[in-house]
Amino acid sequence: MNEIEARRALAAAPLADAFLPSLYRATAPYRGCGHGCRYCDGRAERYYVDGDFERDVAARRNLPALLRAEIGRGVARREWGAVCLGSGVTDVYQPAEETERLTRAILAELAETGLPFVVLTKNALVRRDFDLISRFPRALVMLTLTTLDPDLARLLEPGASPPAARLACVRAARDAGFRAGVMAMPLCPGITDGAESFHALAEAALDAGAEFVYPGGLTLRPGRQKDCFVSLVRESFPNLAPLYAEVYGEERPSGMPRMDYAAPRDREWGSWLDARGTPRLVPHSIYRDFLSAPDSLFVLLCHMATLYAARGIDTRPLSAALTRYADWLKGERSALRRSRVKTAPSDPFPLTRVLAERLADAAGSTGPRSLESILGNERLARFARSVVAEGAVFDYASLGFVIQ
Numbered sequence: 001m002n003e004i005e006a007r008r009a010l011a012a013a014p015l016a017d018a019f020l021p022s023l024y025r026a027t028a029p030y031r032g033c034g035h036g037c038r039y040c041d042g043r044a045e046r047y048y049v050d051g052d053f054e055r056d057v058a059a060r061r062n063l064p065a066l067l068r069a070e071i072g073r074g075v076a077r078r079e080w081g082a083v084c085l086g087s088g089v090t091d092v093y094q095p096a097e098e099t100e101r102l103t104r105a106i107l108a109e110l111a112e113t114g115l116p117f118v119v120l121t122k123n124a125l126v127r128r129d130f131d132l133i134s135r136f137p138r139a140l141v142m143l144t145l146t147t148l149d150p151d152l153a154r155l156l157e158p159g160a161s162p163p164a165a166r167l168a169c170v171r172a173a174r175d176a177g178f179r180a181g182v183m184a185m186p187l188c189p190g191i192t193d194g195a196e197s198f199h200a201l202a203e204a205a206l207d208a209g210a211e212f213v214y215p216g217g218l219t220l221r222p223g224r225q226k227d228c229f230v231s232l233v234r235e236s237f238p239n240l241a242p243l244y245a246e247v248y249g250e251e252r253p254s255g256m257p258r259m260d261y262a263a264p265r266d267r268e269w270g271s272w273l274d275a276r277g278t279p280r281l282v283p284h285s286i287y288r289d290f291l292s293a294p295d296s297l298f299v300l301l302c303h304m305a306t307l308y309a310a311r312g313i314d315t316r317p318l319s320a321a322l323t324r325y326a327d328w329l330k331g332e333r334s335a336l337r338r339s340r341v342k343t344a345p346s347d348p349f350p351l352t353r354v355l356a357e358r359l360a361d362a363a364g365s366t367g368p369r370s371l372e373s374i375l376g377n378e379r380l381a382r383f384a385r386s387v388v389a390e391g392a393v394f395d396y397a398s399l400g401f402v403i404q
């Protein structure tokens with residue numbers, strides 16, 4: 001296997017990740033992915049993976065030692081928030097991990113930080129590491145699942161675990177006491193995005209104990225990624241070739257499909273989940289335990305913008321408030337990061353404590369430092385005050401507060 005050197009192991013973002021709720025991003029131990037999903041975004045030119053994406057997998061074998069050194073220098077000591085291992089362009093439990101065991105070595109280092117842990121995979125190999133994952137104060141295990149059909153899964157995602165094994169993993173994660181959910185993405189036009197197929201998948205996920213089902217459509221960036229998937233469509237689903245030519249005919253750099261195709265499907269998946277009370281994003285009730293109050297409020301505002309837009313509600317006031325809040329949070333955080341605040345045994349994450357105090361002060365005050373002033377929106381400030389000061393939990397299906 002090829003080897004590449006990692007230069008950095010762990011980084012804290014200026015804002016939390018609203019997709020995989022986390023503050024820290026750990027560098028993935030592999031480049032490329034032996035799961036070889038035919039739709040994988042990692043094949044796209046923008047990620048600069050040389051050679052054959054699924055065969056020329058490279059390992060970053062210096063990562064565990066680098067991570068140990070960074071943790072020893074105090075990275076991850078001043079701010080509290082979940083650390084996410086993995087990304088959309090490689091899978092930390094891909095086949096190489098069986099022998100390389102780099103993800104396992106990284107987990108052993110991360111478990112020492114006292115931070116929560118978030119992982120996303122398509123491989124049941126994650127179960128091997130449940131012993132280490134249980135050493136984190138909290139863990140969220142997410143399995144990607146796009147179809148229940150094992151033959152179709154083998155065609156689309158040839159190196160990943162069969163669907164039944166992924167569902168068994170969700171069940172095992174719940175039994176182990178972790179939070180767990182299913183990322184149902186990408187659902188491919190005409191192949192896996194039909195209502196019947198999605199409903200069956202979501203039912204199976206819920207039966208397995210998933211706490212949310214997060215659906216999403218397929219993006220195809222022009223170039224290697226699109227060429228790879230379109231050639232599969234031509235070989236295996238020739239009758240769908242005209243559909244793909246139409247839906248991805250705009251050749252957007254982001255790979256987004258035509259909105260007149262994507263929007264009705266998003267609505268159908270979302271309203272089906274809403275009707276069953278199933279969150280369609282990682283729910284507030286989970287990530288509020290994985291992020292500090294200021295970061296959790298940021299993710300909540302991001303998610304609300306998505307949820308209200310999906311219901312056809314004008315989100316411009318919310319988006320404006322979100323931008324103001326993001327600016328406030330980034331500004332306060334970057335000033336604190338430049339400061340010389342030190343950790344102490346009685347104060348292990350001092351920057352997070354100070355940020356949370358500033359937000360609590362804003363929730364309890366009026367005038368220029370109030371929540372109204374930060375958000376520029378009185379109604380949203382009342383809402384945010386309920387979340388920050390009273391610990392209210394927002395439910396994504398009913399769009400209302402719930403008693404926990």
Ligand code: SF4
Nearest residue numbers: 033036037040089090
């Ligand atoms: S598991 Fe993820 S990273 Fe790996 S090939 Fe599939 S889509 Fe790409």
